[in-house]
Amino acid sequence: MLATKKYVDEVRDPIHSAMIAHYPLLHTILTIAMAYHTGTHNPKAAKPVEKVLNASYTLKEDYSTIKKNYRELAKAIAHHAKEQGLTTDEENTAKVMEQAFEKTFKIVDKLLPELQKLTEDRAKIAEKALKYSTDDPFVVLRNAGIDIEPELEEFRQFLAEISGKEIEPQKSTAPVVKEVNTSTALSQAKLEILSILNGLEFAGFTEEAKRKAVESSPRGLPSSLRRSSRLRTFSGSASTPSPSRSSGGASSNG
Amino acid sequence: MSLLPLAGMFLFGGKKKEKKKKIEYPPGITEELLEAISNIVFYHGTGLYKILARATPEQDVEHVKKILAHQEGIGPRVTEDAGYKKIRR
Numbered sequence: 001m002l003a004t005k006k007y008v009d010e011v012r013d014p015i016h017s018a019m020i021a022h023y024p025l026l027h028t029i030l031t032i033a034m035a036y037h038t039g040t041h042n043p044k045a046a047k048p049v050e051k052v053l054n055a056s057y058t059l060k061e062d063y064s065t066i067k068k069n070y071r072e073l074a075k076a077i078a079h080h081a082k083e084q085g086l087t088t089d090e091e092n093t094a095k096v097m098e099q100a101f102e103k104t105f106k107i108v109d110k111l112l113p114e115l116q117k118l119t120e121d122r123a124k125i126a127e128k129a130l131k132y133s134t135d136d137p138f139v140v141l142r143n144a145g146i147d148i149e150p151e152l153e154e155f156r157q158f159l160a161e162i163s164g165k166e167i168e169p170q171k172s173t174a175p176v177v178k179e180v181n182t183s184t185a186l187s188q189a190k191l192e193i194l195s196i197l198n199g200l201e202f203a204g205f206t207e208e209a210k211r212k213a214v215e216s217s218p219r220g221l222p223s224s225l226r227r228s229s230r231l232r233t234f235s236g237s238a239s240t241p242s243p244s245r246s247s248g249g250a251s252s253n254g
Numbered sequence: 255m256s257l258l259p260l261a262g263m264f265l266f267g268g269k270k271k272e273k274k275k276k277i278e279y280p281p282g283i284t285e286e287l288l289e290a291i292s293n294i295v296f297y298h299g300t301g302l303y304k305i306l307a308r309a310t311p312e313q314d315v316e317h318v319k320k321i322l323a324h325q326e327g328i329g330p331r332v333t334e335d336a337g338y339k340k341i342r343r
Contacts (some may be wrong), residue, residue: 018287020338020339021294023295023336024336028330028332028333031322036311041320042320042321043331045321054336054338057337057338111305120284120290129301130294130298131299134300135304138308149308152309155309159311
């Protein structure tokens with residue numbers, strides 16, 4: 001009965017259905033965003049969006065008007081979401097929904113342009129792509145020369161960010177850069193000291209002279225370098241026969 | 255049944271037909287365009303799910319169906335029950 005009534009309604013008032021052409025798209029895409037933002041992956045996430053779209057319909061707002069007022073609509077959605085217990089932080093939800101609107105518009109613009117720009121052919125392509133019986137909408141769109149994948153990928157990244165499913169790239173790269181710097185600094189010091197030792201060895205200097213050279217190196221001997229087997233023979237091993245000397249050397253080198 | 259409503263039906267019967275003809279489409283809107291729009295609004299399903307799934311981290315169509323409360327043979331309940339389809343001016 002309900003379906004028949006709706007169908008009849010639509011036939012009686014075609015202008016009405018033209019005005020809401022973009023509503024189901026906005027409704028479903030924003031619902032997905034709300035679901036990932038609130039962790040409510042069920043139809044409850046759709047209610048705040050629907051309430052705001054119902055109000056937009058009553059105010060006779062078509063897609064182009066919604067695009068102008070989306071910041072207010074995002075706040076209204078957040079308000080309803082708080083009322084329904086989907087979120088506790090209304091301000092944050094409003095910000096997230098604002099971003100969601102911006103990204104949703106990019107997808108909708110590709111799928112179904114604004115009424116003023118919408119041609120019969122373009123509407124039929126969208127109709128075919130969204131249809132219940134269409135198994136591969138991407139083929140339909142691609143055949144029509146529409147590449148929607150970058151917009152969908154952007155939305156996917158956005159959902160990953162708001163649901164915390166991906167690590168922020170900035171945080172992960174910063175420490176790696178630092179590590180590279182310290183390791184290069186250490187290897188430089190290591191090379192410097194090893195070259196001094198090789199030089200002394202070739203010149204036929206005694207073990208005592210080599211130990212003193214390591215201790216009086218301008219860069220000192222960082223603790224991490226003491227693990228090196230070659231250097232250990234001159235710094236670490238020297239500590240066994242005379243601990244007072246080595247401790248004095250270590251403290252002087254810092 | 256009195257004759258008064260029957261007389262009314264005869265009197266206003268012709269007027270109804272005129273009303274249908276009088277519908278003025280805004281510039282650029284044709285009957286075919288409205289038909290395609292009506293199909294988008296009322297008969298979306300698998301195609302929409304697959305597009306939306308591509309926009310989610312899991313890319314799982316079944317998960318999108320769950321969020322939108324899919325009804326077999328009909329489509330998403332979320333938009334099927336939406337108030338903006340039922341409100342009449």
